[in-house]
Ligand SMILES: CC(=O)N[C@H]1[C@@H](OP(=O)(O)OP(=O)(O)OC[C@H]2O[C@@H](n3ccc(=O)[nH]c3=O)[C@H](O)[C@@H]2O)O[C@H](CO)[C@@H](O)[C@@H]1O
């Protein structure tokens with residue numbers, strides 16, 4: 467396993483506090499590599515292969531470390547070159563891991579639940595630790611467990627984690643998801659590709675990261691078709707090989723830097739950002755008043771000067787405006803003229819990070835009603851899932867604590883936009899999904915200390 471470090475090749479430990487001297491626009495060029503929400507899944511897929519796999523464009527983020535550790539516990543040989551971004555995974559000697567070792571990974575990320583199908587196929591049983599991930603809602607795993615049961619798995623919930631077996635093997639089935647969950651769709655794919663017979667999933671999520679996982683599985687020998695009506699069909703096969711694949715870029719990281727450019731009045735070229743995966747974000751960015759230029763290698767995002775415009779926005783599953791883009795963009799909306807409305811329809815509790823923004827002078831109110839669009843699943847319940855942002859407001863420096871991955875990056879953007887010296891605590895959480903972000907801040911001319 468490769469521990470996450472301050473910079474590629476630099477193994478000094480990092481502190482958890484960043485002091486930011488804000489108030490200056492970010493200017494310059496940075497690179498984003500592979501998508502956190504794809505790379506981790508492609509790593510799990512390697513467990514299904516009879517031979518080694520090679521994944522390229524792999525970023526040095528903590529979620530890669532976590533999944534590497536879990537794979538190693540199961541006997542997979544992991545060899546990661548962070549400079550080249552090449553990850554080699556050899557599953558030739560997959561074995562059951564010690565339960566105590568697995569439990570030690572409790573709370574580390576949400577990826578362990580995706581080990582179920584591959585381990586059941588490989589070993590006939592799976593031990594899964596309690597999941598982690600961002601606390602932005604309840605995040606139940608009922609769809610995952612229902613899917614696994616429908617394939618024929620027996621699920622035993624324990625005081626810590628879950629234990630699964632498949633005494634009669636796993637068999638293709640017909641499933642309809644009540645909501646197009648990304649994780650549940652991936653669960654189904656990783657289980658169906660080697661199940662006996664045909665599986666059909668209606669109501670599937672079709673995020674670009676899922677499409678790239680399908681690319682990987684097809685390279686391994688799987689037979690998968692995707693219809694335009696969110697129906698995915700998989701014909702199970704007896705054996706899958708390893709794969710060689712280059713990850714798609716991280717569209718969430720790219721949008722986060724774009725939002726930082728807008729909030730600070732700056733100009734950032736994001737090498738590795740790609741247009742097709744960011745259509746919904748680019749439309750919104752333009753409506754707010756940001757400008758962008760797309761070329762073959764990336765996208766330049768910049769604030770053209772003048773006022774930004776307020777907007778009405780709803781987060782949604784792909785191809786809509788994704789929820790993970792919401793938090794960084796809200797910081798930019800504090801600088802837009804007028805009232806913006808943001809309706810979060812994917813997670814019921816993703817506005818907690820606005821408390822700190824209010825403390826910095828932003829005018830943001832959160833409501834339990836579905837504002838600005840259609841009613842969503844959270845409407846008749848007690849969740850503060852709509853926000854009204856009134857701007858522009860001058861942000862003031864403050865001492866803030868990182869609540870979660872995207873909320874933390876948003877706080878960082880706010881600190882960079884605010885005049886004066888802010889302290890941002892708990893920034894190692896940001897390492898979970900933003901590669902070398904302090905180096906990128908330096909490249910963009912930010913003034914801060916991390917030591
Ligand atoms: C590692 C990773 O890829 N994380 C992403 C993934 O999370 P993740 O796969 O966890 O998100 P889901 O798409 O599954 O969740 C969407 C909604 O479905 C609900 N749900 C989900 C599963 C379930 O069994 N029951 C249930 O009710 C969730 O509570 C949530 O309200 O997709 C999200 C939506 O694009 C992104 O925000 C996350 O960054």
Ligand SMILES: C=C(OP(=O)(O)O)C(=O)O
Pocket residue numbers: 575576598599600790871872899
């Ligand atoms: C919610 C996120 O990730 P995770 O599912 O890993 O918590 C995210 O990347 O914004």
